[in-house]
Amino acid sequence: MTDQLLVLVGPDLADDVARCAAAAGYRMLRADPDHCRREWPRADAVVADVSATRVLAELGPPRRAGVVVVTDHEPAEDIWRCAMRLGADRALTLPSEESILVGLLTDLRAPQANPAGAVAVVGGHGGAGATTLAAAVALVAAEDSARVLLFDVDEFGAGIDLTLGIEDRAGLRWQDLTLEGGAVRARSLHSALPQVNDRLSVLAPRRESRLPISVDAVIATMDAGRVNGDTVVVDLPRTAGVVSDAVLDSVDLVVLVTSAGVHGVAASRTVAAWLDERGIAAMSAVRGPAPSGLRAAEVATAVGLPLLTAYRSDPGLPGRMESGRLRVPSRSPLGRAARAVYRKVAVGERLVA
Template identity: 85%
Template sequence: MTDELLALVGPDLSDDVARCAAAAGYQMLRADPEHCRREWLRADAVVADVNATRVLAELGPPRRAGLVMVTDGEPAADIWRSAMSLGADRAVSLPAEESTLVGLLTELRSPLAAPAGAVAVIGGHGGAGATTLAAAVALTAAEESTHVLLFDVDEFGAGIDLTLGIEGRAGLRWQDLTLAGGAVRAQSLHSALPQVNDRLSVLAPRRDSRLRIGVDAVIATMDAGRVNGDTVVVDLPRTADPVTDAVLDSVDLVVLVTTAGVHGVASSRTVAARLGERGIAAALAVRGPAPSGLRASEVASAVGLPLLTAYRSDPGLPGRMEAGRLRVPPRSPLGRAALAVYRKAGAAERLAA
């Protein structure tokens, strides 16, 4: 697979960078510096000019390796400081130093380990079971990978920490994070958040707070987890707001959960259409039973999304959750569905990388 170079440069430097990218064996990607978080995380290398560096410094994406600043002269001291804060350790003047840029890009052809996958789970309607599936995916991922971050960004839900039985554990909640365009280290997050076990950390809203979840906090924590190689699972509400949009722009896969009934299908079609308008990679999880006799494949066809998994409800699950916390046996219907989602999210990440 050809390595990809994210070029955040204006027309005056575009041709110079394109020649260097071709000479070093990269496929060149272009993006708007204000909306390039997905490419910033995934590209093998990044070249940014002065204007892009200034924009990125304001947005505060996570530091990354493989960043080179390009200029048409000597950069000002404040711009150079901004570039270093983003991870750059070299500045190259073009076109005079094209050979230098080709050499730097060639050295970067052995990239660091790719970020882990990120998946959001959203209900097609109330009571679909999205929170339960999201928690199950995170528990399954914790058995399969090193570290997992589970985020609940639904301010009006019961709380995924309650689902997992850790609502009383000490640790930060969303309203405790005041990150205005800043960055955070994933290692610090894991030690500061409530934990289910030594692999799974949970970030949920504080129910007794009137403060809203901040978009900057969501972006910073998601980016920190992905750059650190953590699997990120997000329990996402159906509401369309800046936080939801930020998550949708950051994950590799969105799983829409619906029951196999006529009303659930009708509501899920609306949510699926909104995802389609944003160009989101989405798949469907269908939870039975089907009182109307609809098969999972028919539900998927009606909703307009590919079917990822279908599973039957566990009638004893609500009672067990009232008495303790969610447990997901691997061979249970919920366990098999969660494993299918986890594997699909990893495959989607590899395709995007």
Template identity: 60%
Template sequence: MTEELLVLVRPELRDPIARCAAAAGYRMVVSDVAGSRRAWLRTAAVIVDPAAVADLAVVRPPRRDRVVLVSSGDPGPDTWRSALNLGADNVFELPADESALVGALSAMRAPRRGPGNAIALIGGHGGAGATTLAAAVALCAVDDGRRVLLLDVDDLGAGIDLTLGVEAQPGLRWQDLAVHGGGTVRGQSLHDALPKAADRLSILAPRREATAMIAVDAVIATLDAGRADGDMIVVDLPRADSPVVRAVVDSVDLVTVVTSATVAGVASSRVVVGRLCGSDVAAEVVVRGPAPGGLRGVEVAAAIGLPLLATYRSDPGLPGRLEAGRLRIAPRRQLGRAARTVCRRVGAAQRAVA
């Protein structure tokens, strides 16, 4: 499979880089810094020039490997120092060093550990069950041996930590995480500071008594940290058109819309999808039964305009069990099977872009 090379350079450097990329077996992805966050951790390698380095120093994406600095002259010590902070370990002067750049890019194609993957779940309507499914997906991922970062970004919700029975645990909440101006977060440090529902499941939820809203910068930095550290990230989204929701939708591998098999559920879910999920967003639907009017999952998905990912029936005993304690997933119950399907699908989505 042809690997992707993220190219953040001025136009006059693109032709020699295109020759080098083709010779090394890459497909170029040309972007500007502002629009590169999605590709920064997903592409096999990145090429930057001094202007991009200066812009990235302001944005401060997470450090990654396989970053190359190119320039038409001496980049200068300040530029090189900033490039090192981004993860660069080579600098090439073009066009003189084209053959050396081809060699470096070819060497970078050796197998590597990919970044973590991320999924967001959002209810197509109130009471659709997105929070419960998000918690179930996180638990399934832990059972698969993954380290999971479960993020609840609903300022006004009860909190997914309550669903998992860890609301009283000490640890950071969103309002305690102050990240400003494109700052970064270290993945392991974050896990150490968060409440845990299992050895490999850390939860970041809002503080209920806080009046401050969740900051977009904090959400972006946390997503980037989890990806860089190889985590599976599960995000429970509120049904809202907000900067935080849009930032998450733009960052994850897959958006899963959870809806009931009802006419009202379909109508509301169509609004959510139309507002938040553009043509460049990978989105699929999970349909929860029963269906009072006999709507089938495939019909619900077709009406919403998304592929059908999974269907399951509500468990009448689940609300009572949640009131009595934390959510537990039985693999043979329908919720457990649906969560397992979602886990497998997001893993496939991540492998397709890694």
């Protein structure tokens, strides 16, 4: 696969950077510096101009390797401080230093560990089963991934920690995190959160608290996990807001869960339209059976999203969860659906809305 170069430059430098990218063997990925949180950890290298560097320094994405600042004039002194916050240690003047930029980009093509994928699971309607599927995806991912972070950002829900049977375990909840534009290290985060096992850590709201979840905390923790190579799974409410927007700006894929009934499909179409308006790469997971006899592919078409997986409800699951925590046998319908979602994100393919 061709290496990706995240290009955050204005039109005055676009042609110069394009020549360098082509010479070094990169495919250019253009983005707005205000909305590049999804691309920031996944690109193999980043080229940013002075304006983008200032914007990024204010937004505070995690430091990363492979960042180069470019300019067409001598940069101001404050640019060095901004660049160092991002992980950049070079500022090059174009076009006079194009050969140096090509050399740097070529050197950066050495194999590096890629960040793992991030997926959000959202219900198309009440009772769709999004929380259960999100928890199942995290459990399946923990069987293969070195580290998994499971985030529940629905402050009015019962809590995904309850689904997993770890609601009484010690550790931080969302309301305990006060990160205003700051960064957090993934290793410290794992040790501070309630854990299902040594691979899966969970961050959920504190049910007795009425404090809102901090969007800065959501951004910092998602960035930390992705840069560290953790698989990130988010149980996302079907309501718009700054927290939901921050999640959608960071994940690679959104899976919309819907039952196969008429009312479920009608409600899910509204959520699918919301995702489409934001340009989000989304697919559907259809939970049957369909009372009307519709096939899963027909349900997905009616919702307006490609079908990722379909699975039958397990009538015994609610009773088992009442008496313990969620277990996901690999051959169960839920287990196969969760594995399909995890595989889609784990392969690291670029998903386009």
